[in-house]
Amino acid sequence: MATTNYGEELDFRLTFGEDGQQHSLGHTDVSLNDGSSCYFGNVSQHQLVVNRPGGISQASAHHDGSYDTQRTGCHPLESPPRVFDCPSIQITSIPTSTNQDGLINQDVSQMHTSEAEGGAGSRDHMYLPLETFHRDPSSLCPSPCSSISSRSWLSDASSCESFSHVYDDVDAELNEATVRFRLASPLMSPHSSPLPSPLTSPLALSPHQSPYQSPRTSVTEDSWLSPHLTSSSSRPSSRPSSRPNSPCGKRPYVGADACAGTSSPHLSGSPSQSPSLRGSVTEENWFGNSSLPYPQHYPSDLDVPLKTRRTYKEHTTQDQATGVHGLEEAAVEEEGYGAGPLSQDINTEPTLPGPRNEDFVEHFLPVPSHFTWSKPKPSQAPIYSPPCLPSLDTPLPSQYGQYELRIEEQPRAHHRAHYETEGSRGAIKAACGGHPVVKLIGYNERPVNLQIFIGTADNRAVRPHAFYQVHRITGKTVSTASQETVISATKVLEIPLHPENSMSASIDCAGILKLRNSDIELRKGETAIGRKNTRVRVVFRVHIPQSGEKVLSLQTASVPVECSQRSALELPDIERFSPISGSVSGGGEMHITGPNIFPDSKVFFLEKSPDGRTLWEIDAKVVREKSKDMNVVVEIPPYHNKNVNLSIQVLFYVSNGKRKKSLTQSFTYLSGKISHCFNTPTKARLLACKCFQMMQ
């Protein structure tokens, strides 16, 4: 786990660290699995293949078989029923004297009015205030952000991913946290159903959860946003230029870390009431249902990301009556950043002093210096009752008991996503040339739906990616039947796994759609940052029928996939390195191999504090004569403190320049005593070395 700790550039840089497990079959990955998984148990393992680990949940599942359940945090079965509510009612919980407040009140009143008027019509004209900090409605041009695919202000848990990736400090913090604590996503909504069903449709079909249709057929977001902004095509015809208008006031890249939170994620208001695993919402029926009177949960009322906002006891009666959802979310947020597992009792949430209207800062939660989420509970099974299935944010294991969801063929590390303004760029391909292959092992009684969505690829638990959506590919070249649906604003493809196909499917029908950053970032409540957040994982999930009308939910995530046009071609990528540990005195050589690693590359060792500050960093000396393309050899630098008694885990990365740094990997310095023990060659170590040589 810790052996694959990626620290830097949390953002879109991934950390396989926690997961170290890889399920893919064959090739070098096998060694990684072994290496990483037995690392702690046997430090003598000497080499680590880094790349292409499985999803985080996978790892956990393998490591302790429990991670998943714990991380699941709020088990749906235990959750109190949540009042179905119209999204942003909790808006009223915000103090109301500032300008923003005024705006908020207006929003609320308009929303209420709309609701009072009821019907689809009012919803179509629901007033959604623009982010005043970001863009002035009066000067707003037809949004470039017309993408129907945008996840919009629904920013969710998943969007947490987004801000952090850009900032090293936060990065490091999270990185550390992920290494030391299993991140239990506090953001999952136990009530949101990933399974499409007629009854979930109202939520899933909210126009605010864009169906991500092709640009040619899309209902534009603008048209949903407000009558003022309505446009009839996803690419605003009123836009004078073919290029998007400047997202005036776009969140500054640097300042975004202030937004250390996001609004609620996939808090789809109500649970699916249908046990059906099918009944997907499709493009076809989307429009038919678009008038359903339940808008998705709009997190925002205020120009403050919910996750950073304090929650107060003074929630109005109305809040409590109509916004249980919101309160719960708030509680979840507090829990997430602060302490233990999700509490079922929202009343236990810390009471915070009331807001001082004049002090807007008070509305933000401090970003903790470290995470204190509790450790996984090994015994909790990922079993759910169909109405309360895990949200897409909920980490799940890839394996449980006899069952395992395995990616037999991983996707390529690079797949250029297409914009809505472009044509499709085709289906995701596998490294071997075909397409990714996924197999459900241990179950072959009946067909089961395989769900596919695009997830984050940062250090934390996989969540739906705010800036990418899976895109259904059709055509002659596609042999796999698929169905499209939308779950909590995330587009999901469903592919049946049939017993006659050994519960295996070739994923040749899934492409990746890129949503414009401005579309997402300008959403009220959205804190995700899209810039440089271009890595994703393809996430696969199944719900296996169990006795008692329950299902066992498994999920596995692919290796990271770089979706931008070019950066993947330039960033160094550490695929494997050896050794993984060494004496605090330094010495010896480390071989690092991977794409875009050259003799000219530099390698830096560093240590960070739990709060993300760099405590120590040193430029390792490159042994150029032994380095070659794809491989660099460095002298392992001595640790700054040779008197440590315990092993010390540090990080290192390869750099090809200021903006061309690899993800960080972990290296362990062993104290003199320990190092002496492990310097004795062991079978495992020799085996690891041999493997490494073979792979060279």
Next chain:
DNA sequence: CAACTGGAAGAAAGG
């Protein structure tokens, strides 16, 4: 013709 690809122009953002 539609889908897919690779390349690149120009805008936007960041330093």
Next chain:
DNA sequence: AACCTTTCTTCCAGT
């Protein structure tokens, strides 16, 4: 504020 670099988004041409 000007300038440079990087990244994003759109467009184009070719398969």
